[in-house]
Amino acid sequence: MFVYPKTYDIIVIGGGHAGVEAALASARMGCQTLLLTINLDTIAQMSCNPAIGGLAKGHLAREIDAMGGAMGIATDMTGLQFRMLNTKKGPSVWAPRAQCDKKAYQFFLKWLCERQEGLDCKQGQAMKLLIRDGTVHGVETELGVQYHAKAVIVTTGTFLRGLMHIGMNKLSGGRLGEAAAVGLTASLKELGMEISRLKTGTPPRLNRRTIDFSKTTVQPGDEPVPYFTYWLEDLFHVEQFTPENHPSRSHRYPPGSILERNGGQMACYITYTTPRTAEIIRANLHKSPLYSGVIEGIGPRYCPSIEDKIVKFPDKERQQLFLEPEGIATDEIYVNGFSTSLPFEVQIEMVRSIVGCENAEIMRPAYAVEYDAVNPMQLHPSLETKVCRNLYLAGQINGTSGYEEAAAQGLMAGINAARRLQGRDPIILKRNEAYIGVLIDDLITKGAPEPYRMFTSRAEYRLLLRQDNADLRLSELAYQIGLLPERNYRRFAAKRDLIQKELLRLNSVRQGSVTLAQILKRPEMTYAKLPHKDESLPPDVAYQVEISIKYEGYIERQEAEVERFKNLEDKQIPPWLDYQTIPNLRPEARQKLLKIRPVTVGQAARISGVSPADISLILVWMKRGQGTTTPH
Template identity: 55%
Template structure:
């Protein structure tokens, strides 16, 4: 029986997160026939963790993505609910724009951008196999058995590959936010000799705004002057929402210490390597035992929802312990939890198998971008997705790939670190990683 051929494309992108969106838009805008596949079209450009874009070093990445023709900055400007410049007390080299984003509005906006883009088809399906012939990519197979052929393939699978959500002793095969995982594609990659690793990340609980006593929190308003991410965005005027700050207490620390034996992170239930620069609350309490308190930021998830995000309280503790931890925070004594915090383990590749173009060395025409490369963060993903999309088109034209030097861009530092050094933990972009950070300012990305 012959395979049903669902379509023939120049570029296929697997995954429609922040990397996938940029990876698909770049070739489509350059005139190449492109398709993007996702497990759920209603979760395009989803923000399963903090609903914000930018921040230290990350704001620079977004500006660079924008200067190269990417979409993230434009979409952020259209859907932010609070805007701030961080590090104002320091020099302009480390000024970093950060925006709180309406999560659902951003996702819907990005979906519409993809839908109306010429040369781009959107497909809802689980990709189960990559198809190669004589060391070259030939296409993909989806869960229904349908085959799609392509000249280049970009994998931007995020945290979905054999995703496993962990809450206390509970382990559930799942992608982020309780979405379906992609359980078969990892095996296909391993069959072609691609080395996989197992990483872990986590996210805090989401709570109901009505259950918060704001009189005990410190208000954190946005800046009066709104600075856009995109160089193409004009003057912005918008009523902004506030974030709020609480803190851990001695009672918080006592609860965590008394329940460390129930923490999957310390009981050995979590095998994946977690992010050093975004530790769970239990990890913070253990690693920074001299600290009497840690900041907790209470941030809105959007305009049309009562959900609030607890930045700084990421955990995989059992639900009863999570509840005690949150009730020990000033202002959250009567908290109503809408979604519990969780850790998620997932497969990613050893990024030293890649070229600086983000094409894997062993299979011609196969590119990788985003968290599958061992990075973390929406902005890092978008930057890699854009570069993979550009270089896939360069490949199609038999042109040299676009490779940014460490002295030219934070994107250059990000990709160079991943490809030449590799990473044994989720990689986060920081200004300290860039030797030329005094020149790589967010305000000169377009000039660079």
């Protein structure tokens, strides 16, 4: 055993999307941080589709950016194609999505981590957590090196006892070609953490030169580019944007970005499976580890394999697929929607039954991967474990799927670990404040019996939680806790003030018998068409003004709903409350409450199996006060 001579404040285990955001956040908040990962060359590697955003996931990515995280900036600098999804629907479900250059994204974040003051990046596999008196104080690697710290954040992704399946072949690893993390599960079990097995999968990668794209439908990117970051001035190296030089008007690309280097956006392509695809799959289901019982882990319901699609939707003649580039310096094409774990020889047949892929060559086979995850109901809202002080978990180890869900948890774990060491209260985002709040509340309240994916339908206040207003919701907080730089806070504050100023003006200036705000409420009216509009108003400010006025009634109703439930959400359940002594609680409710230990009455009310009658009993018992053993 060798004790490393430098002691850290925080150690982050794992260099994926959760680990990167956790490490950057804690270091930026003044904590000496170690990012310990199995392979330094794969920091922020995009194991599956090199894409960021999409439905609801785009909301998470923009919230991470508004909070001072790195995902949005990395996406904008390395994106190959950008689109805003769902624009035919209301603004609450609009969602940005970007196809990224896989290697550029990875190395951009590696570069960012290596240059972050207060952050060390080291290669090594953590084998054991060092625990003393119920508090974590470091980790030990496979080389017997001990790194000591005051807090540890575990972000192991799919690597915790990772096992990959291609047909009946089993390969140990968290990603094809990379070793699994084999030691930490034992440490977590010793602490009393409940461990389950989950599963995810990825499709094959094809050689671009062997695909006949003339048989497919081109899917171009949007212009102007719907960038992710709110801090575009930093990307374009300007002090501020004016309506004349704003990217939304000029279509400029950030200097040094993939878009600039490539001279514009790359196309994606839409294609389809054929009846022949279904025939091949049905004839080989017995070779699928998913259907033969070899895979024990539970897979994501909302990201099914192509086998699942064919079996569960037998009447559907074809399945839509997307052929998406993985980078400007590679010919690899990602087949979105074609995840499978069938044998390699079957994959070749399947791929060549796809329209346009009749002669396609597979560069990397598809596979499924099983991995260990914990029961997230054993976490506090801060993402600290209930079984060990100063130990935090974030990412897929908590039962989620997706880069954005992982990064959001990593950011909050990094923030809260740093605040714990600074003697400050944790930052707990509420369900009406952020999709991040919805995500974490869902995990710690309902658990993750299957891989959790974010959807807009999970957010009951989604009109308030739009992707376009994440900065207005979260950037003030980010500045207060030390994550948002002063220059960006000044830009945010100026934007916020401009919005308020213009709203006041439109509500006070009249044209005839109506105000300009009343004119803007008309369905056919936009800010650009508005008489007496402010020509100097930046496009993003004008958009916020338009949304605020057009949806004023709906927004006010949701805000009133938030207020109605605010009493329950803010009412803390005192630590002295003993659910065992409360009479008439239903057995299921008592069991769930004892296990989850909700922090607020609002959280208790969301637990499956806890009824309104149970909540009433809890409120009565809280009112009676500590020391009450029998009802009066």
